[in-house]
Every structure is written in C-alpha cells, then in structure tokens.
Amino acid sequence: MKTVFDRYTIYDFSDEAIILELCEKVRKLRRSCCISQTELAQKSGVSIATVKRIEAGTVTDLNICTLIKILRACGKLEGMAELIPDVPESPFLIDQKTGKVRKNCRSSYKTAASL
Numbered sequence: 001m002k003t004v005f006d007r008y009t010i011y012d013f014s015d016e017a018i019i020l021e022l023c024e025k026v027r028k029l030r031r032s033c034c035i036s037q038t039e040l041a042q043k044s045g046v047s048i049a050t051v052k053r054i055e056a057g058t059v060t061d062l063n064i065c066t067l068i069k070i071l072r073a074c075g076k077l078e079g080m081a082e083l084i085p086d087v088p089e090s091p092f093l094i095d096q097k098t099g100k101v102r103k104n105c106r107s108s109y110k111t112a113a114s115l
Contacts, residue, residue, distance in 0.1 A: 020057045026070055027055040033074045044073035 010018070030040050030051075037055065041048040046069050053059050054066075071077045093101055 016060075019059065019062050022062055022067070023054050023057045023059065026067075029070075029074050029076060030055070035074075040070065040073060044069040046070060 013021075030037070033040075035043070037051045038048055040046070041051045044051075044066075046066055050059075050066060051070075054062065054070075068077070068080060071079055095101075
C-alpha cells in the first residue's frame with residue numbers, strides 16, 4: 001500500500017484521498033495528545049461538530065485556518081512550516097538587462113516546472 005504523503009507518489013492520489021489522510025492524521029494527533037474531541041474543540045476554538053466531521057472524514061474540504069487552530073491547540077504548529085517549502089526565485093524571472101527580479105509572471109515566461 002502506498003503512503004499518501006510520500007513525495008514521489010503524492011500525485012497519484014485524488015484531492016479527496018489526501019484530505020481523508022489529513023483527517024486521519026488529525027484524529028491520531030488528538031489521541032496522541034490524550035485529549036477528547038470536546039477538549040480539542042475548546043482549546044482550538046473550533047466547533048465540536050467540525051472536529052467530529054474532520055475525524056470521521058466527512059469533510060469535503062479542510063479549511064486551512066481550522067487546521068492551523070487544531071495544530072496550535074495540540075502544540076504541533078511547526079508542521080505548517082513544511083506545508084509550502086521555501087523555493088528560490090526562478091532564474092527566468094530575472095530581467096537579463098537590469099538583473100532585477102520581475103514582480104509579475106507572464107505565461108510566456110518559462111518556469112522550472114515547464115522544463
């Protein structure tokens with residue numbers, strides 16, 4: 001069985017499958033903190049109904065603000081730092097004449113992903 005968060009296979013999964021995996025991780029995180037759903041709801045400021053829907057995997061989209069609140073309440077906010085990695089500026093955004101970084105991208109510019 002593939003792991004959803006394997007960086008090499010993540011693109012093989014649907015958005016829904018990834019959200020379900022995140023919901024399962026939220027449930028495991030809460031249980032590892034030894035707190036009830038009610039306590040998590042109170043500490044995070046999220047409704048108990050939302051916590052239950054997340055843990056049951058019945059949410060269709062997981063709000064990033066809700067996820068931040070839950071991670072903060074569990075003392076695991078550092079996980080958000082890995083959500084979007086730091087990347088260097090694309091060399092295609094540097095104006096060759098002036099050496100300055102362009103502020104806007106046009107679809108005609110090449111990106112690292114299109115190479």
